[in-house]
Amino acid sequence: MAILMQCRRAALSLYFLGPSTRASFSTSTRWRAPNKSVAMEDFTCDLIRNFSIIAHIDHGKSTLADRLLELTGTIKKKEVGKNEQVLDKLKVERERGITVKAQTASMIHSFGGRKHILNLIDTPGHVDFAWEVSRSLAACQGALLLVDASQGVQAQTISVFHIAQERGLKIIPVLNKIDLPAAQPERIAAQMQSTFGTNPEDIIRISAKTGRGVEDVLQAIVERIPPPSGTTTSPLKAFLFDSMYDRYRGVISLVAIQDGILKKGDRVASCHTKKKYEITDIGILNPEEVPVTSLHPGQVGYIACNMKESSEAHIGDTLHRAGASVDPMPGFKPAKAMVYAGIFPIDTSDFPKLEESIKRLALTDRSVTIQRESSTALGQGCRLGFLGTLHMDVFRQRLEDEHDANIIITAPTVPYKIVYKDKEVYVSNPTEFPDSVDVSSKVKEVQEPVVKASIIVPEEYFGDMMDLCFSHRAEELEHKYLDAGTGTESRIMLNCIIPLSEIVTDFFDQLKSRSSGFASFDYEEAGYKPSNLAKMVFLLNGKPVDALALIVHRSHEDAIGKLWVKKLVKVIPRQMYEVPIQAAVGKKIIARETLSAYRADVTAGLYGGHVERKMKVLERQKEGKARMKRMGTVDMPQEAFFEIMSSKSK
Numbered sequence: 001m002a003i004l005m006q007c008r009r010a011a012l013s014l015y016f017l018g019p020s021t022r023a024s025f026s027t028s029t030r031w032r033a034p035n036k037s038v039a040m041e042d043f044t045c046d047l048i049r050n051f052s053i054i055a056h057i058d059h060g061k062s063t064l065a066d067r068l069l070e071l072t073g074t075i076k077k078k079e080v081g082k083n084e085q086v087l088d089k090l091k092v093e094r095e096r097g098i099t100v101k102a103q104t105a106s107m108i109h110s111f112g113g114r115k116h117i118l119n120l121i122d123t124p125g126h127v128d129f130a131w132e133v134s135r136s137l138a139a140c141q142g143a144l145l146l147v148d149a150s151q152g153v154q155a156q157t158i159s160v161f162h163i164a165q166e167r168g169l170k171i172i173p174v175l176n177k178i179d180l181p182a183a184q185p186e187r188i189a190a191q192m193q194s195t196f197g198t199n200p201e202d203i204i205r206i207s208a209k210t211g212r213g214v215e216d217v218l219q220a221i222v223e224r225i226p227p228p229s230g231t232t233t234s235p236l237k238a239f240l241f242d243s244m245y246d247r248y249r250g251v252i253s254l255v256a257i258q259d260g261i262l263k264k265g266d267r268v269a270s271c272h273t274k275k276k277y278e279i280t281d282i283g284i285l286n287p288e289e290v291p292v293t294s295l296h297p298g299q300v301g302y303i304a305c306n307m308k309e310s311s312e313a314h315i316g317d318t319l320h321r322a323g324a325s326v327d328p329m330p331g332f333k334p335a336k337a338m339v340y341a342g343i344f345p346i347d348t349s350d351f352p353k354l355e356e357s358i359k360r361l362a363l364t365d366r367s368v369t370i371q372r373e374s375s376t377a378l379g380q381g382c383r384l385g386f387l388g389t390l391h392m393d394v395f396r397q398r399l400e401d402e403h404d405a406n407i408i409i410t411a412p413t414v415p416y417k418i419v420y421k422d423k424e425v426y427v428s429n430p431t432e433f434p435d436s437v438d439v440s441s442k443v444k445e446v447q448e449p450v451v452k453a454s455i456i457v458p459e460e461y462f463g464d465m466m467d468l469c470f471s472h473r474a475e476e477l478e479h480k481y482l483d484a485g486t487g488t489e490s491r492i493m494l495n496c497i498i499p500l501s502e503i504v505t506d507f508f509d510q511l512k513s514r515s516s517g518f519a520s521f522d523y524e525e526a527g528y529k530p531s532n533l534a535k536m537v538f539l540l541n542g543k544p545v546d547a548l549a550l551i552v553h554r555s556h557e558d559a560i561g562k563l564w565v566k567k568l569v570k571v572i573p574r575q576m577y578e579v580p581i582q583a584a585v586g587k588k589i590i591a592r593e594t595l596s597a598y599r600a601d602v603t604a605g606l607y608g609g610h611v612e613r614k615m616k617v618l619e620r621q622k623e624g625k626a627r628m629k630r631m632g633t634v635d636m637p638q639e640a641f642f643e644i645m646s647s648k649s650k
């Protein structure tokens with residue numbers, strides 16, 4: 001169901017969604033609260049709680065966040081059922097109902113007669129954004145583990161639970177959506193007990209939609225989550241866990257203060273870059289910006305400090321007082337691009353504008369990598385690296401929404417490792433992949449990235465899921481029952497090692513359709529494995545067309561080659577001469593189709609004339625065709641390319 005919902009809402013015609021209207025992120029969506037002031041020095045560590053909500057996609061994180069903001073009076077109460085999702089600020093997030101970029105909100109709440117400050121760090125739900133999840137958790141001491149009472153534990157519930165557990169966070173289990181007729185709180189509580197060892201008595205049952213039970217969550221946050229530790233007397237240490245770009249103020253960073261006090265006007269330095277800055281603005285997000293005079297140990301807030309470039313705000317960095325030196329706090333692994341695609345302007349003269357837009361958008365999305373690329377077929381463009389295909393699609397939509405870009409995006413590829421005798425090279429662009437001649441001579445081995453996948457699915461779909469995995473070259477399959485002994489409702493968790501390239505194409509769609517939407521899926525990197533891969537090129541009239549090259553597994557080369565020449569022959573317009581369309585791996589032609597010529601009737605005007613004359617004209621026509629052929633001028637309009645590229649990525 002989760003995947004079904006995700007796919008429906010994301011309208012997963014993944015790569016070619018129509019452009020929608022403009023929206024913007026960064027500061028135009030952040031606004032300053034008029035006349036609010038908060039005395040931060042009153043909030044000592046024992047009155048602070050820093051927490052996150054973690055869950056599988058769609059289990060209700062943003063809805064619960066809204067209820068918490070309302071209950072604490074941080075935002076006005078809305079009508080029940082109207083889910084505005086205050087923290088989902090990007091247009092793409094609101095449209096698709098998914099959280100992409102983690103947002104932070106501080107709430108002030110009286111408990112036991114004392115005012116507490118509760119810092120909620122919202123996390124995204126989709127597997128592609130796991131990096132954002134671990135980044136958010138780095139600033140927390142506790143997490144609400146939210147599980148939908150009708151769907152139960154899903155693939156990502158398990159992965160976020162492990163991330164939180166590894167970080168030593170206090171986990172508060174919460175069962176959401178108990179208002180749904182399909183809710184089975186007892187059964188799901190038992191499932192949480194068997195999967196995570198949760199004591200059923202610790203589970204809070206709520207409906208984030210109606211607000212039922214949300215008070216208990218608030219109480220548990222204060223009572224069960226440990227306060228942060230830190231002292232005002234130790235040297236300043238501020239952990240930088242997020243940043244955004246503001247057109248007027250430059251980079252705005254979110255920090256969690258470990259020790260010491262940070263004030264406006266302070267001079268700080270970065271452990272990572274060693275650069276020095278002056279704090280020009282400081283405040284908390286409530287959820288709007290509320291300027292404060294200082295931030296104290298355990299507190300979370302924003303700072304502006306004349307950083308011009310987003311790259312200066314290194315996520316996981318420690319800021320300290322300029323001149324003093326401190327041991328940096330442990331950072332975390334930077335995000336790594338797993339899926340690459342070329343982005344080209346539909347109108348080639350738009351490239352400078354497109355490049356500028358991509359760069360500006362990347363300022364708010366630090367996990368995207370950018371490189372220039374040029375293609376004879378598509379002109380000048382950029383090759384971008386993304387965390388996954390949904391991330392890629394979200395970026396594309398934001399380019400269209402926020403920058404009015406009119407683009408074409410090529411089929412996604414993954415980074416392959418080419419092991420030469422003396423070096424290793426990563427290749428994500430099929431045109432750079434060595435020809436198979438090379439593969440046999442200079443190249444020792446080709447490796448491809450693999451992932452450890454887990455699929456949770458009702459037992460009745462288990463066979464289909466096994467077939468799906470095998471047809472996508474899965475290995476090391478194993479499975480276990482999640483609800484042992486509950487008969488027909490049993491669900492199975494299936495784990496396997498699968499090439500990343502297999503899941504960036506149609507895997508999600510097939511998973512969804514073959515399980516009637518009931519399967520949930522998650523994966524994590526599992527390194528590289530040697531693989532029998534080759535570059536497949538397509539030749540039009542004997543000439544290779546770079547933009548169409550593919551990297552294929554040798555076991556699939558015949559099927560892919562045949563499929564593609566059939567597709568090409570349908571979309572390429574007929575020429576004045578016959579055009580062979582071939583798929584080749586190295587020197588070997590795998591498949592061939594022939595596009596027949598238009599036969600312009602040059603003899604039509606020669607009524608009854610001499611046969612020899614007629615033959616001569618036909619001969620000349622043949623010569624003309626041969627010349628055209630020799631020059632290799634296949635007339636292929638851009639639209640044909642677009643059509644091919646779109647079907648290539650499906």
Ligand SMILES: Nc1nc2c(ncn2[C@@H]2O[C@H](COP(=O)(O)OP(=O)(O)OP(=O)(O)O)[C@@H](O)[C@H]2O)c(=O)[nH]1
Nearest residue numbers: 057058059060061062063098099125177207208209
């Ligand atoms: N009936 C019912 N629906 C709920 C409840 N909580 C959330 N929903 C609905 O479930 C859907 C998903 O809720 P969200 O809050 O967007 O879920 P999310 O976990 O933030 O989703 P991502 O950010 O994409 O991971 C929305 O349609 C909500 O209205 C609940 O307690 N009861």
